[in-house]
Amino acid sequence: MARLQLRNLEKDYGSFRAVHGINLDVEDGEFMVLVGPSGCAKSTTLRMIAGLERVTGGEIRIGGELVNDKTPGDRGISMVFQNYALYPHMKVRKNLSFSMRLKRRPAAEIEQATQHVSNLLEIDPLLDRLPKQLSGGQAQRVAVGRALIKKPQVFLFDEPLSNLDAKLRASMRVRITDLHKRLKADGQQATVIYVTHDQTEAMTMGDRICVMRDGHIMQVADPVTLYSRPANTFVAGFIGSPEMNFLDGTFEGENSVRAAEQVIVLGDEFTKRISGRSEHVTLGIRPQHLRIVAPETPGTIKGKLTHIEFMGHEVYLYVDIGPKRLIAVVPSASYDRGALRDDWVWLSPDPKGVHLFDRQSGENISLAI
Amino acid sequence: MTDHILSQNSPAARDIDIARSRETRRHRFNAALRYALLTGVGLLMLYPLIWLIGASFKTNSEIFANPGFWPESPTLDGYIKGWKTSTPYSFGTFFVNTLWIVIPKVIGTAISCTAVAYGFARFDFPFKKVLFSALIATLLLPNVVTRIPQYLIFRDLGWLDSYLPLWVPSALAGDAFFVFMLVQFLRAIPRDMEEAARVDGATTWQTLIFIVVPLLMPALISVCLFQFMWTMNDFLGPLIYISSVDKYPISLALKLSIDTTEAFEWNRVLAMSVLSLAPALAVFFLAQKYFIDGISSGGIKG
Numbered sequence: 214m215a216r217l218q219l220r221n222l223e224k225d226y227g228s229f230r231a232v233h234g235i236n237l238d239v240e241d242g243e244f245m246v247l248v249g250p251s252g253c254a255k256s257t258t259l260r261m262i263a264g265l266e267r268v269t270g271g272e273i274r275i276g277g278e279l280v281n282d283k284t285p286g287d288r289g290i291s292m293v294f295q296n297y298a299l300y301p302h303m304k305v306r307k308n309l310s311f312s313m314r315l316k317r318r319p320a321a322e323i324e325q326a327t328q329h330v331s332n333l334l335e336i337d338p339l340l341d342r343l344p345k346q347l348s349g350g351q352a353q354r355v356a357v358g359r360a361l362i363k364k365p366q367v368f369l370f371d372e373p374l375s376n377l378d379a380k381l382r383a384s385m386r387v388r389i390t391d392l393h394k395r396l397k398a399d400g401q402q403a404t405v406i407y408v409t410h411d412q413t414e415a416m417t418m419g420d421r422i423c424v425m426r427d428g429h430i431m432q433v434a435d436p437v438t439l440y441s442r443p444a445n446t447f448v449a450g451f452i453g454s455p456e457m458n459f460l461d462g463t464f465e466g467e468n469s470v471r472a473a474e475q476v477i478v479l480g481d482e483f484t485k486r487i488s489g490r491s492e493h494v495t496l497g498i499r500p501q502h503l504r505i506v507a508p509e510t511p512g513t514i515k516g517k518l519t520h521i522e523f524m525g526h527e528v529y530l531y532v533d534i535g536p537k538r539l540i541a542v543v544p545s546a547s548y549d550r551g552a553l554r555d556d557w558v559w560l561s562p563d564p565k566g567v568h569l570f571d572r573q574s575g576e577n578i579s580l581a582i
Numbered sequence: 583m584t585d586h587i588l589s590q591n592s593p594a595a596r597d598i599d600i601a602r603s604r605e606t607r608r609h610r611f612n613a614a615l616r617y618a619l620l621t622g623v624g625l626l627m628l629y630p631l632i633w634l635i636g637a638s639f640k641t642n643s644e645i646f647a648n649p650g651f652w653p654e655s656p657t658l659d660g661y662i663k664g665w666k667t668s669t670p671y672s673f674g675t676f677f678v679n680t681l682w683i684v685i686p687k688v689i690g691t692a693i694s695c696t697a698v699a700y701g702f703a704r705f706d707f708p709f710k711k712v713l714f715s716a717l718i719a720t721l722l723l724p725n726v727v728t729r730i731p732q733y734l735i736f737r738d739l740g741w742l743d744s745y746l747p748l749w750v751p752s753a754l755a756g757d758a759f760f761v762f763m764l765v766q767f768l769r770a771i772p773r774d775m776e777e778a779a780r781v782d783g784a785t786t787w788q789t790l791i792f793i794v795v796p797l798l799m800p801a802l803i804s805v806c807l808f809q810f811m812w813t814m815n816d817f818l819g820p821l822i823y824i825s826s827v828d829k830y831p832i833s834l835a836l837k838l839s840i841d842t843t844e845a846f847e848w849n850r851v852l853a854m855s856v857l858s859l860a861p862a863l864a865v866f867f868l869a870q871k872y873f874i875d876g877i878s879s880g881g882i883k884g
Contacts, residue, residue, distance in 0.1 A: 286783030
């Protein structure tokens with residue numbers, strides 16, 4: 214049992230409240246990613262779970278047990294730090310076995326565990342090196358190994374890949390998710406809390422993702438739900454690249470929205486999804502859900518094409534409508550250079566990819582179905 | 583073929599060759615000048631020491647007759663007689679006495695200052711700021727001001743004519759300078775390693791001993807080095823607290839040879855000075871290696 218529960222967790226720094234009573238349940242063996250912009254208290258939350266930061270209010274339970282007042286060493290957790298935090302004066306072997314040596318485990322057991330972990334992470338040729346003789350990727354693997362050897366109930370990762378270059382990051386991403394799957398298959402408890410500011414990491418690694426902002430949880434969901442049914446403008450804007458287009462507008466009739474002095478028809482199908490009816494709304498359209506249609510098509514968005522970026526398999530089109538700028542991403546194959554820079558174009562949103570948010574609260578009001 | 587033309591026949595290549603050799607010559611001349619100047623100034627700085635060593639092998643009369651540093655008829659007389667001293671004790675006794683002060687003081691300083699610095703650098707506790715300010719304030723206090731109250735305290739404790747007043751205050755982190763130095767060094771070390779150790783299950787003391795102390799080693803070596811040299815050279819402390827000749831450390835013993843009523847035997851004084859310099863120099867050169875190693879490997883990068 215290595216369920217992690219956060220109940221009304223709060224953290225104050227003097228008069229500043231960093232974490233505002235968050236609630237989160239992470240199931241046994243789940244890979245949970247905490248993601249958010251810098252300063253959203255995701256790392257603080259992780260450090261509270263680790264016991265490195267004192268809890269101001271609320272409860273942390275690991276495997277049902279309240280751990281608020283336990284030392285980090287007694288919580289059954291292990292942690293991988295952003296800059297590895299390997300002990301610089303110890304060889305890799307000693308780094309890996311430090312926790313076991315503290316517990317005075319028998320030498321044979323330590324040796325066996327070290328071998329097992331180093332085989333698993335392919336670091337056995339590095340065992341007799343000092344941390345300064347390792348590359349970034351190797352150091353990160355050793356850091357993961359040091360976490361692994363403790364056989365913890367919960368693994369905590371604090372932006373572990375942010376010091377690596379893009380290529381290595383991609384391979385480490387796969388390595389960590391593979392490792393998680395392998396541990397689970399071996400029957401080891403492998404609940405993971407993974408903090409990152411990188412939405413790609415979040416989307417590719419997490420079973421579920423917890424999006425945070427200013428010490429509040431904005432949404433907890435699996436990657437697909439997060440992308441296709443964002444709970445609010447923040448999540449909608451944070452997840453997805455390029456960012457979702459937002460247009461402020463008002464309802465015009467039953468199934469149309471007036472925004473940027475144009476009437477955008479969303480169709481009856483879309484209307485069924487709307488759960489609340491508010492005066493002022495924000496229309497959210499993912500760039501991938503805009504396509505160019507024949508000129509003067511009624512109910513579409515007319516704008517001027519200002520930039521065209523060719524990205525290889527797709528093309529980014531920057532379209533100005535009045536003071537607002539929309540981005541449309543179209544497959545290169547379907548972009549036939551019919552529209553050129555400074556041409557007027559008509560964009561039609563795919564109603565399936567359109568979201569409507571209450572402008573006041575930012576809540577998504579188009580999630581009825 | 584092209585190479586051949588370029589390197590041998592082309593006028594441009596010849597120009598380049600000439601310019602290059604001129605450049606090399608100028609560089610060599612500059613280097614020679616620089617080294618000559620450095621050697622000259624270096625010798626000038628070292629001359630008193632060289633003279634001291636040379637003079638320690640002279641006879642007493644030659645010291646004043648011959649201004650050069652090279653002894654005309656080298657003799658070990660100064661060393662042999664100086665070692666015997668004019669007291670019932672040989673100079674060896676004074677060396678051992680010095681060690682009785684230096685060793686506990688250096689070890690005590692290293693341990694106590696590390697613990698105190700760790701506390702100030704890593705923990706929050708009530709009145710931390712006030713206490714740290716008080717510590718820094720004692721740095722600014724002239725030593726002389728505390729001499730008399732300290733003397734009275736140690737007298738009441740019955741510690742006079744013992745080595746305790748000389749090393750106990752330092753072994754209780756009494757040297758604010760070292761605490762300050764270690765605090766500053768610790769502040770520059772990221773906390774991640776200590777946090778990792780805590781997650782690995784280390785207690786505060788285990789973290790200090792297994793993680794912080796090794797990271798602190800370069801600074802600790804310099805602390806020990808300074809404390810060693812300052813204690814070896816300390817004259818006033820022993821002068822105030824030590825009254826029996828059999829307990830004299832080197833610094834007092836050297837003065838002893840000057841104090842005797844007989845005519846000064848300068849060659850003995852100089853010979854013993856050379857001997858008393860030796861440990862400090864040896865320790866310095868030995869530690870220097872670690873000191874530099876420590877600095878180059880202590881740079882903690884991610």
